Every structure is written in structure tokens, then in C-alpha cells.
Amino acid sequence: xxxxxxxxxxxxxxxxxxxESVRPGETxxxxxxxxxxxxxxxxxxxxxxxxxxxxxxxLMVLAGVHGDEVNGIxxxxxxxxxxxxxxxxxxxxxxxxxxxxxxxxxxxxxxxxGRDLNRFFPGAPNGSLASRLAHALVTEVLPAVDVVIDLxxxxxxxxxxxxxxxxxxxxxxxxxxxxxxxxxxxxxxxxEKSIRSHLNHLGKRYILFEGGKARSLDEDAVREAHRGxxxxxxxxxxxxxxxxxxxxTSLLTSSKWVRAPMAGLFHPVMENxxxxxxxxxxxxxSDPYGESVRQVRAPLEGHIxxxxxxxxxxxGDALFHLGLP
Numbered sequence: 001x002x003x004x005x006x007x008x009x010x011x012x013x014x015x016x017x018x019x020e021s022v023r024p025g026e027t028x029x030x031x032x033x034x035x036x037x038x039x040x041x042x043x044x045x046x047x048x049x050x051x052x053x054x055x056x057x058x059l060m061v062l063a064g065v066h067g068d069e070v071n072g073i074x075x076x077x078x079x080x081x082x083x084x085x086x087x088x089x090x091x092x093x094x095x096x097x098x099x100x101x102x103x104x105x106x107x108x109x110x111x112x113x114g115r116d117l118n119r120f121f122p123g124a125p126n127g128s129l130a131s132r133l134a135h136a137l138v139t140e141v142l143p144a145v146d147v148v149i150d151l152x153x154x155x156x157x158x159x160x161x162x163x164x165x166x167x168x169x170x171x172x173x174x175x176x177x178x179x180x181x182x183x184x185x186x187x188x189x190x191x192e193k194s195i196r197s198h199l200n201h202l203g204k205r206y207i208l209f210e211g212g213k214a215r216s217l218d219e220d221a222v223r224e225a226h227r228g229x230x231x232x233x234x235x236x237x238x239x240x241x242x243x244x245x246x247x248x249t250s251l252l253t254s255s256k257w258v259r260a261p262m263a264g265l266f267h268p269v270m271e272n273x274x275x276x277x278x279x280x281x282x283x284x285x286s287d288p289y290g291e292s293v294r295q296v297r298a299p300l301e302g303h304i305x306x307x308x309x310x311x312x313x314x315x316g317d318a319l320f321h322l323g324l325p
Contacts, residue, residue, distance in 0.1 A: 013055045015092055018047060018140045022092070025053040032096075032140065034133045043102065047141060048095040050083055056091025057236045058144055061229055063096065063151040065118050065195070067103020067110070068214040072151025075225035082230075091238045094145060099137065102129070107215055109155055119191070121198040138198060147176060148199055148206045149232060151225055154213040157310040161273035161303075162211035162224040163252075163323070167196060172205040178249065179235040180207060180228035183273065184303055186252045186323050213309065252303060252323030260285050260317045261294045270320075272307045282320050285313060300324055 015022045018030045031044040061079060063072030076097040083093070098104050102111050110116055115130035123134030142148075154160035163184035166173040177185045188208075190197045199206040209228065211221030227244060234241025260266070268283040270276060276298045283296040296319055306321035313319065 015049070015051060015058065015144055017049055017094065017144050022049045022051045024051055024055070026051050032136055034136050035129055045096065045099060045101050048080060048097070049092065050088055050095075051092045052088035052090045052238065054090035056089075056238060057146045058092040058094060059233060059236055059238060060094040060096070060141070060145040060148045061151070062099060062148060062195075064098035064100050064104055065150065066116070066152065066155065066214070067098075067100040067105070068107050069109075069151075069153040069155070070215065071153045071212040071218055071221045072209070072225060073097050073104075074217060074222045075151055075229065078222070078226045079229055079233075086239060088238050089240055091236060092144075093233070093238060094141065096141075099133070109214065118195060119193050121193050121195045134195075137195075142199070142202075142204075146204065147232070147236065148195075148204065149176075149180075149229055150195060150206065150208045152208060152210050153216075153218075153221065154210065154306055157213070157308060158306050158318070158321075159213040159272055159309050160210040160221075160306045160321075162209070162221050163305050164228070164249075165196075165208040165210065167200050167206075170200060170205075173200075173207055176205050176232060176235075177207045179232050180209070181231055181246055182209070182224060182228055182249055183247075184252055184305060184323055185249050186255060186305065188255070210305075250303065250325075252305070252325060254324045255305065256300065256302075256322050256324060257318040258282060258296060258299065258320040258322060260313045260315055260319050261296065262287070262292065263313065263315045264288065264292070264294075266308065266311060266313045266319065268307055268319075270304060272304055274304050275302075276304060276322070277301050285319075296320070298322065 030047045063076045120130040120134045122138040123131040164182045165188040166177045212218030264285045264287045280298045286293040302322040302324040305323045
């Protein structure tokens, strides 16, 4: 953002996204254009910008970084629907319901070139499709943004219990995570070349919400994300609030995968989100012929934040993701 003199000599904040100015009280849908399909069809990524009459923080709600993660898309849609009944009081909301439009059309995680978009930030203008898309977001949208909420779901038959991840040592993001008020908050290490890594380098506040699984709409995950976004918007002053009481969240300082002790049929015993003690039986793996059954036990005390939903697993497959206190 930058400032400029208004027509009456007052100073107003200039919000520029994709090279366009968005004025106070204005709502615009801009198109992020990166490439064409091989049919020569231009692929446009809608960026919805709602600006209140009064200046304030710029919040971006981002979904669909992975094309098959539809829970975040629906949570973002619900926020945009709310705005018809509840206009912004101050500040700006930037919403990108589907960033990876290419993957969404094919209902797959990656881009058509097989690359994971979230491993190519900050990107390059002349690189791969993933690199070009990351670069366009970094240069044309993110400079105007103060806070980012990035919505994700589990992949590869992994069902994530609703939780928020933030970067260790980033107190601003930790504060936003507490306002979001999910059941669990995980202090997670940064993945190199992720959007979180880039925004952390810039010193911008960023949290990542995980909930549900890919190619599936989970009402609990969608509702949890919608509630958290609403709370953050109220905290930042975009909406008057609060409209919901604070439940309190549990901080998890690290995580560990519990893996299959053998190949076979997988039978979870503990529910996703459960608090477990060391040695507790989490599930069973049995061979198809009734000759062997192995217990899967918790190596440490913690909370289950993800469960593998595949009925058949191989030796060493990740079965339970434990968040550790």
C-alpha cells in the first residue's frame, strides 16, 4: 500500500492490486493472468477485493493453492456471501477462492506440469508454470497485504483434524492464530520455498489452516475455518465484533508421524482430534488371511491431528500424525 493526496487535501491510503487501484468503499473482481491452455484459452484467476469506506488492515484469505482441496474454497465462498449482508467497516479483504485453477479443473493437487505450487515461492517470471504463478502472486498481490490466512486440507487419503499452523518465533502470527481460536495450534517448521517461508521472510503475519481431506467437503472443517476467519476480521476491525466467544486453544510444539508396523488392512481405533497417552492403542493392522494382527501404539503423549483413511496400507505408511505438547 501507499498513500496519496485526496481531492480535498486529505491523505488516503492507496490499495493497488494487479496494477489496479481499489478506492474506499469499492468492490472489484480482478483477474490474475498467468498462462493459456494448449487450446489457447486464457486462464484467469479471480481476485475479489472488498474495500471498506475507512482505511484499515488488508487481510487476504487464500484457498485452492492445491487444486483438490475444496474445503477452503467453500469457507472463502461463505465469507464472500456474508459480505452481502455484512459490509466491511474498515480495511480491505482480498479473497482468492481458487489460486491453482489449473489443478482445480482437473481436481488434482498439482499444476499440469506435475509441480506443487507451494514449493515454488517466490517464483520467477520466466520459470515453470508453478514458478510463474507464484511470482505473479508475490509481485502483484502480496505487497498490498498485511495478514494472510491460507486454507488447506489433507492430501493422499489423509484426514486432517481442524488446526492452525504458525512459524516458531513469529509472535505476530502466533497472536493471529490465537484469535482464530481453532481446537489446536501447531508450531510447525517452515518448508523451504513455501508461501509461508516467503511471507515469514517479509515479516508479514501468516497462518495456515488445515481441515478435512482433499476432494471432499467436510462441514466441520468448513465451519471451523469460516468461524476463525470471521474472528480474525473482527479482531482487525474489518467487522464489528466479537460475534463468538473464545473457546481457547491447545498449543502443540512439534509433531510426529506414527507408521504402519506391517502391510495389511488398517483399522483406526482412536478418533481424529483425540488426546492420547504414551502407549495407547491407536489402531490395528491385520493381514488379509487372518494370521497376523499388529497394534499401532502412541509413542508419546499428544493429540491426533491427522488419520490415514486408506483401508489398505503398506509397511511404513504414515497412519497417524501426532501433535506433541
